[in-house]
Amino acid sequence: MKMYLRALGAAAMTAGALTVPSVAHAADDAPKFAALTERDESGRAVSYPIRQGESTSVVLGVANVGTAASAGVVVNVRTFNDVDLPRTFTNCQYYVDSNLEGAWCEIDQELPAGSGTYALSPFQVAAAPAAQADRMPAIVFQWFPKDWIDDNGGIEEFAKKDSGQGTTPVAGTGGTLSLAAKELPIPAETNRLGFAYVKLVTPPATPTPSPSASVPATPDTTPPASGSGGGLPVTGADAATLGIAGGGLLIAGAVAFLVARRRRARFTT
Secondary structure, X not given: OHHHHHHXXXXXXXXXXXOOHHHHHHHOOOOOEEEEOOEOOOOOEOEEEEOOOOEEEOOOEEEEOOOOOEOOXXXXXXXXXXXXXXXXXXXXXXXXXXXXXXXXXXXXXXXXXXXXXXXXXXXEXXXXXXXXXXXXXXXXXXXXXXXXXXXXXXXXXXHHHHOOOOOOXXXXXXXXXXXXXXXXXXXXXXXXXXXXXXXXXXXXXOXXXXXXXXXXXOOOOOOOOOOXXXXXXXXXXXXXXXXXXXXXXXXXXXXXXXXXXXXXXXXXX
């Protein structure tokens, strides 16, 4: 059931991204853009790792694969659910509509036909502080020729049309978004609508420090006092000292005994 609901959600998101019929019709007579992103060896779009409450760079690329040059380009970027769009760039008009955040960004940079591949630089998205892996669908981006957007009211007008009821689009407060040359694969079949992906990663748990081992008490090496209770025999240097003292007492007693005996013998004679 969950897989079915997710499929419906993805289909609805794609349908919403494509619901710009007048722009799609006008783009047929304009420079032909291909939406690009990085891909792995199997040809799948790369998923960029991101953590809760943090930002990560994503590659939203473009190539002019038509025969007409473009005096400038406009990109419409949309994020959904737990993927947020920081309001960074002054040349972007940011809007919201329910669970959608978007930006119409204009770049005054000529893009000749067959001039190579480019990517928005720099460009980041953020994960909500309590982001969940199953609430991080694709980032959707579309490319348009700037002169056509200008002829139809400019990015401000398009952002107003995409804004939810009671909301007003605003410009970013940071630097200027631009295009930088970047080598990207161009698939055999191209479209001005592209998808990029982020993947929620969980930081490793911080190990709990183990309680420090208790230091064993230092044994008391003081010899017990002698007394009626007895005790351990005295050995080592203390025993030698006591032995010498005892020997001296014995010798002194023997000398005193001999002196006393000679005195008695002399007195009796």
